[in-house]
Amino acid sequence: MGPMGPIGPAGATGPQGEIGPTGATGPQGLQGEIGPTGATGATGPQGLQGEIGPTGATGATGPQGETGAVGATGATGPTGPIGADGPQGATGPAGATGATGPTGPTGPTGPRGETGPAGTVTAADPVADATDVENVVDRFNELLISLREAGLLAIDNG
DSSP: OOOOOOOOOOOOOOOOOOOOOOOOOOOOOOOOOOOOOOOOOOOOOOOOOOOOOOOOOOOOOOOOOOOOOOOOOOOOOOOOOOOOOOOOOOOOOOOOOOOOOOOOOOOOOOOOOOOOOOOOOOOOOOOOOOOSGGGHHHHHHHHHHHHHHTTSSOSSOO
C-alpha cells in the first residue's frame, strides 16, 4: 500500500444516537469561593407561642409620685364598745355646809329616876390645842394619856 493521502473535508453531522447508560460518579471537586449574599427572602409565618419563662428579679423601687387629691370623707363607722372604767380620781374639796334643818318635835318626858350618890370628877391635865393637820395625832394621844392618868379612861381595851 502506498502513502496516505491528505485528509478530506469533514462530512455532515449524522443523527444523534441513543443516550448511553449513566457512568460512575467522579471524585468531588474543590470547594469554590463563597458567592455574594443573596437578597433577603420573604418573612415566614409566625411560629407557636413558647412557654412563659421564670419571673425575673424585682427591680429597684422607683421615685415616689406626687400626692394625689384628698378623697371624699367616708361614712362614720359604728360606735365602738364602752371602755373599762378609769381609776378613781382624787377627792374634790368639801362642799359648803348645808342649812340646818328644822328642829323636830320634842318627845315626851320620861319618868324621873332615883337620885344617885354624888360623884366626884378629877380633872385631867390640860393638853395644847392642835394647830394644824400635822400635829392632830400627837395632841390626841396626849389627851388620851391625860384622861387615863386622871382615871377617866380605862387603861386597857379588855
